[in-house]
Amino acid sequence: MNDIQTIHLIPSKQKAFYIVFGAGLVILIVASFLWLDLKVTSGFNGLKKALMFMGRLILMDFSDWKSVLVSAGESMSVAILSTILSAVAAFFFSFAAAFNVSPQAVSSLVKGLAAAIRAIPTIIWTLIFVAYLGFGPFPGVLGLFFHSFAYLVKAFSESIEEVKPGCIEAMRSTGSSWLQIMARGVVPTIKTSLISWTAMRFEINVGQSTILGLVGAGGVGYELSKTMRIYNFNQAGFVLLVIFVMSFGIEVLFHKLKLTVDKRQLDL
Numbered sequence: 001m002n003d004i005q006t007i008h009l010i011p012s013k014q015k016a017f018y019i020v021f022g023a024g025l026v027i028l029i030v031a032s033f034l035w036l037d038l039k040v041t042s043g044f045n046g047l048k049k050a051l052m053f054m055g056r057l058i059l060m061d062f063s064d065w066k067s068v069l070v071s072a073g074e075s076m077s078v079a080i081l082s083t084i085l086s087a088v089a090a091f092f093f094s095f096a097a098a099f100n101v102s103p104q105a106v107s108s109l110v111k112g113l114a115a116a117i118r119a120i121p122t123i124i125w126t127l128i129f130v131a132y133l134g135f136g137p138f139p140g141v142l143g144l145f146f147h148s149f150a151y152l153v154k155a156f157s158e159s160i161e162e163v164k165p166g167c168i169e170a171m172r173s174t175g176s177s178w179l180q181i182m183a184r185g186v187v188p189t190i191k192t193s194l195i196s197w198t199a200m201r202f203e204i205n206v207g208q209s210t211i212l213g214l215v216g217a218g219g220v221g222y223e224l225s226k227t228m229r230i231y232n233f234n235q236a237g238f239v240l241l242v243i244f245v246m247s248f249g250i251e252v253l254f255h256k257l258k259l260t261v262d263k264r265q266l267d268l
Contacts, residue, residue, distance in 0.1 A: 060241060061234035068223050072242050075219030078137050078212070079205040082144035087198045090149050094156030095182060100168070101160060110153065118150035122208050123215060130216045140217030144205050152201055159193040160186060199254045206250050210243050220246075 096102050097110040126143030133139050163186050171181045213221020220243055227236040 058237060059234050060238040061232070062238055064235060065238070068220065068239055068242055071213070071218070071220040071223045072246055074137055075209040075213065075221065076206065076246065078140045078144065078217070078219060079202060079209040082141045082148055082209075083198065083202040083205050085141075086145045086148035087152055087194075087201070089145075090152035090156055091194070093149075093153050094160060095186075097153050097157035098160035100163065100165065101178075101182065101186065107157075111157070114150040114153040116150075117146055118154065120147070122147040123212065126212050126217050127215055135216040135218065137218040140209060140212040140219065143212060143217065144208060148201050148205060152197060155197040155201075156190075156194060159190040159197070163189050199257070203247075203250055203254060207247050210247075 093110055093114075096106050097114065099107040102110075122143050125146045126139050129139035129142045133142075167185050167189065168181055171185045176184070209217075209219055210221045210224070213219040213223070214225045216222075220239060224236060224239045224243070227233075227239060
C-alpha cells in the first residue's frame with residue numbers, strides 16, 4: 001500500500017514569506033493605532049453613537065421627495081455627461097498612449113500626463129473648478145471629466161497593448177495604413193473591453209456625482225449636505241435611500257447588460 005502524500009495548506013518554501021508578511025501587517029496595524037491614538041473603548045462608544053444615528057435615519061421623511069428626485073436626476077445627468085465626454089476623448093488619446101501602436105516618446109508623454117491628472121482626486125478637481133466657476137453642476141462635470149479621462153486613457157491603452165502583435169503585423173504587411181489598422185484590426189478586437197471599462201467608470205461616476213454635491217457641485221449630494229447641516233436626519237435617511245437605489249440600480253442594470261452581451265457573443 002502506497003503512502004498517501006500529505007498536502008500542506010501552505011507550501012513549506014512559502015512559510016517564511018507568509019510569516020514575514022503577516023508580521024508586517026500586524027506591525028502596520030499597531031503602528032497606525034498608536035499614531036492615531038485610537039482606543040478600543042472610544043471605538044465602542046463611537047459604534048454605539050453610530051447605531052443610534054442610523055436608527056434616526058431609518059425613520060425617513062418623504063415630504064420633500066420631489067426636490068430630492070430632481071436633484072438625483074441632476075447627479076445622474078452629471079455622471080452621464082462626464083462619462084460620455086471622457087470616454088470619447090480617452091478613446092482617441094489611448095492610441096497615442098499605447099506603446100505597441102505609438103512611438104515610445106509619445107506613449108510615455110501621454111501616459112505620464114494621464115498619471116499626473118489621475119493622481120489628483122476627483123473632489124479636488126471639482127473644488128478647483130468650483131473656485132473659478134462658482135457653485136453648480138458644471139464644475140462637477142469638469143471634475144469628473146478630468147479624472148475619468150485619465151482613468152480611461154490608462155484602461156483603453158492597456159487594452160490596445162494586449163492586442164496580439166501578429167494581427168497588427170499581418171495588416172501592415174498588406175500595405176494597410178496606420179488608420180486602417182486601428183479601425184479594422186485593433187478596434188474590433190478591443191470593443192468589448194472598451195464598453196466594459198466605460199460601464200465601470202460610469203458606475204464610479206454615479207457614486208462620485210453624489211459626493212461632489214457636498215462641495216458645491218449640486219445634485220443629490222447637496223440635498224444630503226443641506227439636511228445634515230440642519231440635523232434633519234429623517235430627511236437625510238430618505239436622501240441616502242435614493243442614493244442607494246440609484247447606485248445599486250445602475251450596478252444591476254450593467255450586470256444584466258454584460259450577461260446579455262456575453263450570451264450573444266457565445267451564440268455567435
